[in-house]
Amino acid sequence: MPRAIGRIKRMEVPEELRGMALAPRHLSLLSLLLLDGPMTVRELADRLEVAPTTASLLVGELSRKGVLDRREDDDDRRRRIVSVPAAKRSALERWLSPGARAWRTALDPLEPTERAAVVKAFTAYEAALAEGTED
Numbered sequence: 001m002p003r004a005i006g007r008i009k010r011m012e013v014p015e016e017l018r019g020m021a022l023a024p025r026h027l028s029l030l031s032l033l034l035l036d037g038p039m040t041v042r043e044l045a046d047r048l049e050v051a052p053t054t055a056s057l058l059v060g061e062l063s064r065k066g067v068l069d070r071r072e073d074d075d076d077r078r079r080r081i082v083s084v085p086a087a088k089r090s091a092l093e094r095w096l097s098p099g100a101r102a103w104r105t106a107l108d109p110l111e112p113t114e115r116a117a118v119v120k121a122f123t124a125y126e127a128a129l130a131e132g133t134e135d
Contacts (some may be wrong), residue, residue: 012095014091014095020067029059035100040079041059044082059080
């Protein structure tokens with residue numbers, strides 16, 4: 001596990017993204033949008049398992065950096081649709097896709113119950129780490 005986390009942290013950021021100070025907290029959000037396409041801030045919050053205000057803050061940071069687009073939802077003007085702009089998609093895919101491909105390679109052969117066990121283990125791991133930092 002530590003080697004996998006260390007490997008992720010050492011992944012070289014593409015040149016066109018280096019000056020944007022993208023942090024690990026941004027990677028899950030960006031990966032979701034790359035893999036699953038545009039979605040609302042609320043959907044992002046639900047998928048990331050964070051409060052909508054936290055997702056909104058992340059989206060705001062990334063929008064100001066030019067890494068995300070926010071537009072009004074045509075069906076409900078109160079909602080915002082978040083997406084990766086075409087100009088940044090290639091760089092983000094080069095940077096984040098190797099990890100997504102590796103997860104697919106690791107998880108695709110597993111049965112649904114086995115995949116659920118892996119997710120459960122990672123969730124427990126994250127919870128244990130969080131408990132350790134609260135001391």
